[in-house]
Amino acid sequence: MKNFGPEAQEKLSAAKVLVVGAGGLGVPVLQYLNAMGIGTLGIVDHDRIELSNLHRQVLYDEGDIGKYKADVAGKKLSAQNSDTEIQVYRMEFKLKNAEALISDFDLVIDATDNFATRYLINDVCVLNGKPFVYGGLYGYEGQVSIFNYENGPSLRCLFPEMPGPDEVPDCNINGVLGVLPAIIGNFQALEAVKLITGIGELSSGKLMIYDGWNQRITKVGIKRVASHFNITELAGHYEEVSVESGITISPEEINKLMLSHRDLMIIDVRENREYNKFHLEGSLNVPLSRLNAELGQIPETEAVLVVCQSGIRSRKAVSILSELKIPIYELKGGINNYLYYADNR
Amino acid sequence: MEILLFGITRDIVGDHTLVWQGAKPESVGQLRKMLIERYPEFQSLSSLAIAVNSELTSEDHPVSDTDELALIPPVSGG
Numbered sequence: 001m002k003n004f005g006p007e008a009q010e011k012l013s014a015a016k017v018l019v020v021g022a023g024g025l026g027v028p029v030l031q032y033l034n035a036m037g038i039g040t041l042g043i044v045d046h047d048r049i050e051l052s053n054l055h056r057q058v059l060y061d062e063g064d065i066g067k068y069k070a071d072v073a074g075k076k077l078s079a080q081n082s083d084t085e086i087q088v089y090r091m092e093f094k095l096k097n098a099e100a101l102i103s104d105f106d107l108v109i110d111a112t113d114n115f116a117t118r119y120l121i122n123d124v125c126v127l128n129g130k131p132f133v134y135g136g137l138y139g140y141e142g143q144v145s146i147f148n149y150e151n152g153p154s155l156r157c158l159f160p161e162m163p164g165p166d167e168v169p170d171c172n173i174n175g176v177l178g179v180l181p182a183i184i185g186n187f188q189a190l191e192a193v194k195l196i197t198g199i200g201e202l203s204s205g206k207l208m209i210y211d212g213w214n215q216r217i218t219k220v221g222i223k224r225v226a227s228h229f230n231i232t233e234l235a236g237h238y239e240e241v242s243v244e245s246g247i248t249i250s251p252e253e254i255n256k257l258m259l260s261h262r263d264l265m266i267i268d269v270r271e272n273r274e275y276n277k278f279h280l281e282g283s284l285n286v287p288l289s290r291l292n293a294e295l296g297q298i299p300e301t302e303a304v305l306v307v308c309q310s311g312i313r314s315r316k317a318v319s320i321l322s323e324l325k326i327p328i329y330e331l332k333g334g335i336n337n338y339l340y341y342a343d344n345r
Numbered sequence: 346m347e348i349l350l351f352g353i354t355r356d357i358v359g360d361h362t363l364v365w366q367g368a369k370p371e372s373v374g375q376l377r378k379m380l381i382e383r384y385p386e387f388q389s390l391s392s393l394a395i396a397v398n399s400e401l402t403s404e405d406h407p408v409s410d411t412d413e414l415a416l417i418p419p420v421s422g423g
Contacts, residue, residue, distance in 0.1 A: 021423055023423055024422070024423055025423040026423070110423075111423055112423050113421065113422055113423035114421055114423075115419065115421045118421070135423065136419070136420035136421060136422060136423060137420055137422030137423060138351075138352040138353065138418075138420035138421075138422055139352070139355070139356075141351060141352060141420070142420075143420055157401075158394055158401065158417075158419075159392035159394060159419040160392055161391045161392045162391075162392075163390070163391055163392055163419050163421070164389070164391060167353075167389055167390055167391065168352070168353050168390075168418060168419060168420065168421055176422055181422075181423065207394075207417070209351055209417065211351075213361075214361075218349065218351075218399075218415065219399060220394075220396040220399050220400065220401060220415065220417065221396075221399060221400040221401065222401050223400075223401065270359075271359075273359070274359045277359070288386075289385055308356075309356045309359060310353070310356035312353060312356060313386070334356075336356070
């Protein structure tokens with residue numbers, strides 16, 4: 001292949017890559033880097049395989065449910081390419097083991113699903129002078145970049161502070177279309193291959209945003225901010241704080257829920273203009289901003305289903321509504337998810 | 346002035362783009378303040394990147410009618 005000869009292949013087989021997370025992003029990254037002949041592949045993951053993972057984590061099958069992702073991935077990748085040295089780390093990537101885990105590797109892939117680990121990967125890579133390929137998902141979108149490579153920027157040059165626990169919902173709350181992590185994970189694998197072999201233009205210094213809704217790619221330049229590289233030790237706290245949650249239900253479960261709670265009240269916490277565009281039949285509109293003040297005016301009921309546009313506001317509403325001391329359900333992925341379900345039924 | 350929206354900002358505004366009406370912000374920092382006034386949920390985003398003509402810029406960077414703006418929040422999913 002033009003620009004990619006035996007020399008490039010040699011570089012791949014000499015490379016040592018650590019993939020943190022063997023989920024939606026990690027699976028395609030691992031499968032392609034392994035197939036292409038990366039010499040050493042490390043897999044860090046402490047989760048077990050669940051049924052709800054299978055639509056996007058296509059390395060795993062129904063028989064793997066309940067097993068550890070790192071173990072199953074290691075086994076399947078060895079079967080895919082027996083020449084790769086696969087190193088399985090069935091553990092959480094944490095403050096106490098982060099430096100030891102990355103020490104033997106040249107490149108780290110951030111294929112995690114939470115901010116705490118993403119910021120820990122950033123800081124430990126900056127501290128130890130290792131580049132990492134970043135990838136993240138939200139709804140129908142994904143972000144990709146290379147951070148801490150040569151004189152390029154880091155994750156903190158883009159987003160200085162780690163977001164709080166209830167700022168941005170993750171895929172488990174918000175839902176993700178099965179194919180999207182595969183697209184973003186493959187972009188990450190491509191950047192890793194380019195970085196290792198020295199071909200092409202790297203996305204260091206640029207954030208690539210892929211929008212699956214309209215197949216549009218937006219690139220934004222990121223400048224290196226020197227102060228974000230003054231990390232002398234890992235002193236931050238990288239733990240996720242859990243937020244109060246209701247019982248999440250998917251759109252197809254709404255009818256069942258209405259049958260089991262004849263008196264179910266649906267509260268839509270979006271703004272009036274959003275509610276007026278589309279809302280669930282029989283739902284009551286109380287915007288999140290007024291929910292606290294109007295809590296006393298909500299008619300007595302035996303259970304509440306709270307909905308919003310995407311699932312973030314409903315989560316905040318749950319902590320307010322929990323005062324009612326009745327079962328609170330939240331619609332996973334909000335109206336966006338409901339409309340998607342209705343369109344594809 | 347048209348602002349491209351990404352991630353959670355789409356959900357907050359309820360659209361993929363925001364056509365800015367009324368009083369115009371003069372800088373990135375001013376736009377940030379005005380966004381919070383119009384959409385209080387922006388207050389809770391601790392790290393919202395704002396790009397002007399496809400580049401992240403400083404808070405005092407001027408913005409004008411002809412600039413292409415984008416709001417880029419962090420994403421956590423994987």
